[in-house]
Amino acid sequence: MTGGSGDLRLWGYDDRVAGSAEDGARVGRVVQVDRGECDVVTAAGMVRAGSDSVRAQAEMAPVTGDWVQVTSQHEVVLIGRVLPRLTALTRRDPAERDAEQVLAANFDIVGIVSGLDRPLPPGRFERMLVMARDSGAAIVILLTKADRAPDAAAAAETVRAVAGDVDVLTLSARRDLGLDHLRSRLGPGRTMALVGASGSGKSTLVNALARAEVAATAKVRSSDRRGRHTTVARRLVLLPDGGGMVLDTPGVRALGLIDAQEALSRVFSDIEEHGLSCRFSDCAHGAEPDCAVTAAVERGEMDPRRLQRFLALRDEVEQQRVREEQRARAAARGRR
Numbered sequence: 001m002t003g004g005s006g007d008l009r010l011w012g013y014d015d016r017v018a019g020s021a022e023d024g025a026r027v028g029r030v031v032q033v034d035r036g037e038c039d040v041v042t043a044a045g046m047v048r049a050g051s052d053s054v055r056a057q058a059e060m061a062p063v064t065g066d067w068v069q070v071t072s073q074h075e076v077v078l079i080g081r082v083l084p085r086l087t088a089l090t091r092r093d094p095a096e097r098d099a100e101q102v103l104a105a106n107f108d109i110v111g112i113v114s115g116l117d118r119p120l121p122p123g124r125f126e127r128m129l130v131m132a133r134d135s136g137a138a139i140v141i142l143l144t145k146a147d148r149a150p151d152a153a154a155a156a157e158t159v160r161a162v163a164g165d166v167d168v169l170t171l172s173a174r175r176d177l178g179l180d181h182l183r184s185r186l187g188p189g190r191t192m193a194l195v196g197a198s199g200s201g202k203s204t205l206v207n208a209l210a211r212a213e214v215a216a217t218a219k220v221r222s223s224d225r226r227g228r229h230t231t232v233a234r235r236l237v238l239l240p241d242g243g244g245m246v247l248d249t250p251g252v253r254a255l256g257l258i259d260a261q262e263a264l265s266r267v268f269s270d271i272e273e274h275g276l277s278c279r280f281s282d283c284a285h286g287a288e289p290d291c292a293v294t295a296a297v298e299r300g301e302m303d304p305r306r307l308q309r310f311l312a313l314r315d316e317v318e319q320q321r322v323r324e325e326q327r328a329r330a331a332a333r334g335r336r
């Protein structure tokens with residue numbers, strides 16, 4: 001992991017990153033974050049850096065994938081500024097209601113991973129699609145363990161029904177199926193962040209792409225095919241031969257949406273399009289007269305369950321927004 005800045009380009013360093021750093025600053029990319037410390041790859045190689053000693057508490061905390069400025073004080077490397085993020089995966093912090101938690105930053109593609117050894121609930125894809133859409137990156141759905149599915153093509157079709165314009169690929173890390181196609185979407189300096197349930201095969205896919213056992217994997221429970229939360233840290237892995245990077249993440253239990261109104265509209269663009277013909281421009285697609293969305297359901301043009309799932313996600317996002325507003329008002333009162 002040593003070498004000149006040429007190596008840093010393999011990690012995605014480019015003119016945009018260079019332009020956002022202060023003149024003469026030492027920059028690096030966060031490869032992994034552990035309590036208070038990060039592994040950061042710099043032009044001089046990998047360094048271990050303290051993450052919060054020099055930054056004010058209110059500033060952005062570094063996450064895996066971030067470009068940062070590093071400084072050295074008496075042999076100790078510290079992270080200074082976190083450079084502006086191009087893309088970011090965010091969710092509602094499960095520990096702190098309504099706070100935003102950034103899971104990963106500066107990836108070009110989000111790979112939504114799901115194993116074909118388990119049922120594929122459409123609502124789970126829709127939720128992950130909203131989160132991925134909100135990140136600002138390109139998206140691909142990766143259906144892994146194709147070798148375990150009696151009819152992978154049929155399973156992929158059911159996912160395509162909710163995927164909109166997002167590509168759905170079927171893969172097998174075990175049989176090396178579809179991996180070359182996936183590699184063709186990466187390449188030097190490009191990063192793909194993997195998200196998906198525990199046991200879906202994210203780390204196995206990382207190892208297959210890396211052609212080495214770089215990430216720990218574990219068998220799913222035989223009773224219900226659920227994973228064991230094997231991966232515990234988000235980690236950026238450099239692929240061989242200028243193949244880009246994959247960002248492995250732990251399987252997520254909760255994916256609360258935060259501030260995702262626009263992404264929601266895009267993922268459910270079919271509903272939004274029908275909605276343009278509703279009588280009321282602010283139609284909630286419930287009991288309103290002349291609602292074009294419920295009419296489409298009645299005509300059999302739209303799956304009523306998809307509408308229900310949309311309404312539930314919309315309520316979740318709306319309630320979160322209302323709470324956020326209340327909190328901002330309370331904070332403003334406190335300042336007066």
Ligand SMILES: Nc1nc2c(ncn2[C@@H]2O[C@H](COP(=O)(O)OP(=O)(O)OP(=O)(O)O)[C@@H](O)[C@H]2O)c(=O)[nH]1
Nearest residue numbers: 173199200201202203204217218219229230231251
């Ligand atoms: N048959 C088959 N099994 C696979 C494939 N990909 C992954 N698996 C198995 O699925 C299990 C879970 O894989 P992991 O890669 O650990 O899953 P993960 O998504 O990283 O899980 P967490 O780290 O817990 O989030 C392991 O037993 C893998 O061997 C595949 O393509 N085919």
Ligand SMILES: [Mg+2]
Nearest residue numbers: 202203230231
């Ligand atoms: Mg894993």
Ligand SMILES: [Zn+2]
Nearest residue numbers: 278283285291
């Ligand atoms: Zn309506």
